[in-house]
Amino acid sequence: MNDESGTDRPQTAPRSARIPRLPFSPLRLIAVALLAVLVAGLIAVVVGWRPSLNPFKERTIDRSSPAVLRSLEDLSEYHAAGAHFEVVVDLEEDTRWIPSALKGERTLFVGVGTVDSMVDFSHLGSGDVVVSPDRRSVTINLPNPTLSSAQLDLNRSYVVARQRGVLDRVGGLVGGISSDKGLYQEASTKMTDAAKQDGQVIELGKKNTTAMLRGLLGALGFTDVKVNYTADKR
Numbered sequence: 001m002n003d004e005s006g007t008d009r010p011q012t013a014p015r016s017a018r019i020p021r022l023p024f025s026p027l028r029l030i031a032v033a034l035l036a037v038l039v040a041g042l043i044a045v046v047v048g049w050r051p052s053l054n055p056f057k058e059r060t061i062d063r064s065s066p067a068v069l070r071s072l073e074d075l076s077e078y079h080a081a082g083a084h085f086e087v088v089v090d091l092e093e094d095t096r097w098i099p100s101a102l103k104g105e106r107t108l109f110v111g112v113g114t115v116d117s118m119v120d121f122s123h124l125g126s127g128d129v130v131v132s133p134d135r136r137s138v139t140i141n142l143p144n145p146t147l148s149s150a151q152l153d154l155n156r157s158y159v160v161a162r163q164r165g166v167l168d169r170v171g172g173l174v175g176g177i178s179s180d181k182g183l184y185q186e187a188s189t190k191m192t193d194a195a196k197q198d199g200q201v202i203e204l205g206k207k208n209t210t211a212m213l214r215g216l217l218g219a220l221g222f223t224d225v226k227v228n229y230t231a232d233k234r
Contacts, residue, residue: 005131008054048172079214080145082114083207085191088160091184108160109180111187113152117145117193137224138217144229145205150191152184159183 092106119142126139159180195201210227217225 066084077118077120078209079116079118079148080208081117081201082213083112083117083195083201084195085112085150087111087187087190087194089186089190091183091186107180107183108162109183109187110158110160111152111184111190111191112156113150113151113191114189115150115201117201117208118148119143119145119205119209132224136222137226138222139211139226139228141228141230142209145202145209146194147195147201150188150195152187157184157187 030195087110089109089111090106091109107152121142123143124141132138206229213227214225
């Protein structure tokens with residue numbers, strides 16, 4: 001006869017689920033490492049073969065606005081010759097009574113550029129070109145060639161070294177702007193002065209201008225072409 005009284009029967013507590021632990025295996029660790037190396041090597045090979053598949057490839061985004069035409073200018077100067085120069089600019093800026101270690105900047109800059117020899121045809125008058133009655137000889141009076149401002153080659157000009165004082169370096173970190181405009185101006189001035197002192201580019205400009213005019217007028221039937229160079233009438 002079963003006892004149906006309200007006596008409670010002892011209940012068995014549920015067993016907690018346990019996650020089985022996988023035994024540590026050095027072979028498994030080595031296999032995972034080898035697999036990672038193989039995957040990395042495969043990615044490198046694929047990226048080298050197809051660079052477009054590289055997910056971390058760097059790119060350059062050009063957000064510059066298009067060039068705007070501001071003015072047009074007629075050119076009447078013949079660039080007859082060009083001299084190539086290379087100059088080293090050692091420019092130092094300091095503040096009086098303050099050590100350069102605290103305040104100051106010294107930059108070593110290599111400038112590469114050209115200075116042209118130019119002949120101006122815009123001021124030729126009727127008396128500067130004399131043609132013989134038989135149209136076989138002509139005499140042309142031109143001004144002496146002048147020198148253009150030096151044009152720096154930005155792809156070949158570069159800063160070799162730059163030293164700054166502590167205050168200048170701190171100012172650069174907080175938004176100070178350092179301009180190399182003075183370096184370019186100094187390099188341009190030195191190149192132009194060197195061309196003036198040398199004089200070869202002026203003489204080469206005369207020679208090339210004379211050869212150009214003789215070839216041009218010779219094709220028109222002139223057999224005797226004389227070119228004289230005088231002081232610039234301006």
